[in-house]
Amino acid sequence: MADVSEGVDLSICDREPIHLPGAIQEHGLLLGLDSGLKIRRFAGEIDAVFGGGDLIGRPLGDVMDIRSLELGAEEPLAKFIGTLTLSGESFDTFFHRSSEEFVLEFEHAPARRRTGEEVLHILGPLMKRIADAEDIQTASRAAAEGVRNITGYDRVMIYRFLADETGQVIAEARAQDLDPFLNHRYPASDIPRQARSLYLSNPVRIIPDVAYMSQPIIGGDGPLDLSGALLRSVSPIHIQYLKNMDVGASASFSLMRDGELWGLIACHNSTAKPIAHEEREMGSCVATALMQSVGRLEEDSNQREAVRLMRRREELLPVVAASDSVTAGLQRHRDEIRRLIDADGVALMLDTEIVYSGVTPPEAAIRAIRQWLSDEGLDQVATPSLSQIYAPAAEWTSAGSGLLARVVSWSPRLIILWFRREEVETVNWAGNPHKSLQPGQTPGMLTPRHSFELWAETVRGTSRPWRPAEQDAGTRFTASLAELGRQRTLRDLNRRLTSEVAEKDLLIREMHHRIQNSLQIVISMLRPQDGELSEDRVRERLGQARDRVLSVALVHGRLWRSEDLQNLNLETFFAELTEELVRTWPPEWQDQVSLDLDAVKISAHRALLIALVVSELLTNAVKYAYAGSAGPLQLSLRKSKGDYIAVTVSDRGSGKGPTDVHEGFGSRLVQRLVDSMGGELTVASNNPGTSVKMRIPLAGD
Structure with a gap:
């Protein structure tokens, strides 16, 4: 000034x-009341309305009839609560709360x-x-x-x-x-x-x-807030x-x-x-x-x-x-960018290069503005008077008094400066x-x-001035440019990744086929033809080895076909495993295995260990449950509370004593595998037959 x-x-x-004037205007009266409606302070020509005497501390009901007034509201602003006649005069009455006090105001009512x-x-x-x-x-x-x-x-x-x-x-x-x-x-x-x-x-x-002559407020412990x-x-x-x-x-x-x-x-x-x-x-x-x-x-x-x-x-x-690139597109269409928000000029800072359209400050000034934005940490500026916030701008107000700046990216540098003339x-x-x-x-x-x-x-x-819609248009345009730049970068990256993934996919497919072929060769070698082996013990050991390699091959194949390379669905895996095992058994077993499986996902490592146990239990059941004959077998899978699964193999055969069962069905290999997964193995009678159940945590080493 x-x-x-x-x-x-x-x-x-x-x-x-001004909210604590300590006085009121003289065209009315004021009473300040405590929570019990006792008078704490007053202002105005009180004596003419309420008679003489000290009002401080007196109940409001002693000095006026309050039965028709609604004094319970705690509005922050003066609220009209009715018209009263006091000492022969009509008053419009207003009531509100101010901090810990109630304020009652009286204003002369109009004649009509x-x-x-x-x-x-x-x-x-x-x-x-x-x-x-x-x-x-x-x-x-x-x-x-x-x-x-x-x-x-x-x-x-x-x-x-x-x-x-x-x-x-x-x-x-x-x-x-x-x-x-x-x-x-x-x-x-x-x-x-x-x-x-x-x-x-x-x-x-x-x-x-x-x-008016102000009327002082008398009484009270401190100033009364009259904001309302x-x-x-x-x-x-x-x-x-x-x-x-x-x-x-x-x-x-x-x-x-x-x-x-x-x-x-x-x-x-x-x-x-x-x-x-x-x-x-x-x-x-x-x-x-x-x-x-x-x-x-x-x-x-x-x-x-x-x-x-x-x-x-x-x-x-x-x-x-x-365009071939965002930068090339901006250079080619600089005039349209200037007209986007009715600017007199625009300067596009494309890394180290600056391109212009319309009326703008000189190049040195543009580079100085860029440095100012960087020093101040500003990504957006909208002002009709740049010289008020950036003093050097006073030298070229005729070319750029108003600035709308939007930083798309600092690295690589992409800044758009729209200008308006004075x-x-x-x-x-x-x-x-x-x-x-x-x-x-x-x-x-x-x-x-x-x-x-x-x-x-x-x-x-x-x-x-830059209107709000124009500022928003600048923001949205630069945000779209940033997204366009990201999309181009992603497309280039995806193109390279697609090429690299295709090459790796060919290599992985070749490795998969070689592994599968090798496993099938091993399985074929372990599958004895009739009459080739005379010793039952050797035949049994080769069969066990074949089933274990079969489990490994199934896990590998399932992982290859799955989008999730870390986990397997045990439901489908068990179905495939039993189907492959049944093919190696005598023909009378083809329809004897029933499945009752929940959908459970588990890590590939644990799936392989569980598959080895299930293969062992099913193979032992085929050999011992029905004394060489075929009979019903059941494989069940349940997810139980506490992130555990329960896998049960049961039969309806003659049944065996616990010791014999443990030796026959629960071999040392099975027990070691279950122990390695932190699980429990239990054998029970199925009345008739035997039920072997393993309870294994879903997660683990």
């Missing part, structure tokens, strides 16, 4: 605790209230005008005219906050003898940050008489501001969108003028309707722009993708914004400016 004398505290407005029919007659057509508006300007003008009709104030403005926290009057309804404020800009200091915060938390503020109060006394600086504007009464209704303060419906009157509760509620309805319309119009506009930008992007990406703007301020606050008579204190006459200022170094 220029032209302010040395020693003046420029931050006093932002630091002023609008009927419900009158309210609907006013609001119905007004709501329709606002809802049917085709642009924000039309909707705002309808809202301003409607609120002026409701309040009877001389001037009602729709005041919109801009991105730099300044405000602008975008619509106005006024008396003919008043000078227009339409399109006037106001500095951010006119509405300090803590005032904006209060507008967010309490959307209605009234000052029916700017010349109706009668809160206003900052002396703001009162002086209104007086300097020749305003006698003021009111405002907050305009909020997505939880943020979009603007205000600001009402001014040249003389004192109250606004009754009903009129304030009507004004709040208008504010809500306006913001609904604004939301719809802004969303419709953003949607249309987003669709337009999306179509441009969808037309551009395929032609870039069709657009010299004339801003019509309501008074000199550099003198919005001036030294007061008290040293170190400030008073608001006295003049609000039109003050034109030429603003340089600023471009057209």
Whole structure:
């Protein structure tokens, strides 16, 4: 802020605790109550309403009839709870909670209230005008005219906050003898940050008489937070501001969108003028309707722009993708990239090379911007005034005041810089914004400016702003480029991997066939032909060796056919194993083996060990269970609790004693294999026959 004398505290407005004024306006009364509804503090002309005497500590019910009031609500904002007659006067009554206290406020009721029919007659057509508006300007003008009709104030403005926290009057309804404020800009200091915060938390503020005498709050242990109060006394600086504007009464209704303060419906009157509760509620309805319309119009506009930008992007990406490389595609279509978001120029940093389209800063400046982005760790920048955040940009504002930067990749380097030229703007301020606050008579204190006459200022170094849809389009385009680059890299990698895998696949197939052939040769050699071997002992040993090699061959074949090279499905593996074993047995055994198997996956290593045990048990059952004859055998597989499996081989033969069974069915090889897997082997009678069960953990070494 220029032209302010040395020693003046420029931050006093932002630091002023306006929610703790310690006083109320004089058009009402206030009582502060504890949780038991005893009076802790008061403000206003209490004696005239409640009679003399000390009110502090007295129950509220002792000083007024509260039976008709709903005092249980704990709303953070003053809520209308009814109209009371006190000492012959009617008061509208409001109640809310402030920290640990309840606040009861009384406001003089109007002599005449609008009927419900009158309210609907006013609001119905007004709501329709606002809802049917085709642009924000039309909707705002309808809202301003409607609120002026409701309040009877001389001037009602729709005041919109801009991105730099300044405000602008975008619509106005006024008396003919008043000078227009339409399109006037106001500095951010006119509405300090803590005032904006209060507008967010309490959307209605009234000052029916700017010349009021504040009424101090008496009693209490500390300052009372009046953020939610109706009668809160206003900052002396703001009162002086209104007086300097020749305003006698003021009111405002907050305009909020997505939880943020979009603007205000600001009402001014040249003389004192109250606004009754009903009129304030009507004004709040208008504010809500306006913001609904604004939301719809802004969303419709953003949607249309987003669709337009999306179509441009969808037309551009395929032609870039069709090029030999992403870099070549960007170079070839640089003009389309510039036009993607209506930029005046674009610079594409493709590793060490820079290519341009349109109006851009010089190459040295482009490389300096790249270094600045890197030093600051910035992947995205969107600003209409680059020189405000990057001082060297002040040297070439005519070529690039606005910057939209998107980093696709730092290595290899791919950065897109869109530029917009400076657009010299004339801003019509309501008074000199550099003198919005001036030294007061008290040293170190400030008073608001006295003049609000039109003050034109030429603003340089600023471009057209980057709208949200344009920023999003830049982000989506660069994200698509990054994905396109990844896809090309993956395609190249897949092409190489496919070639290498094909070569390895040929080698593995050759190895598989050789292993299978070798195993089949061994099995054939171990399968004695009739009459070749005369000794039963030798024949038995060769048969056992053949079955074990067969199990190994089956595991290898199953792994080869499976997509999972680490695990086997025991259900299908057991089915194949028994089928192969039965082929080596005498023909009468072909239909004697039944299977009852759960689907269980287990590691290939453990599957091989289990297969060896099952082969051994089935082979022994064939030899001993039915004394050389054929009979039913059953192989079952169950998954049990605790990540265990149970494999059982049983017959319905003559049965054997436990010792003989252990020697015959549970050979030392079987026992060692089961022990190596951390399992248990049990032999039991099957009545008739024998049942051998092994319980093995699914996981293990």
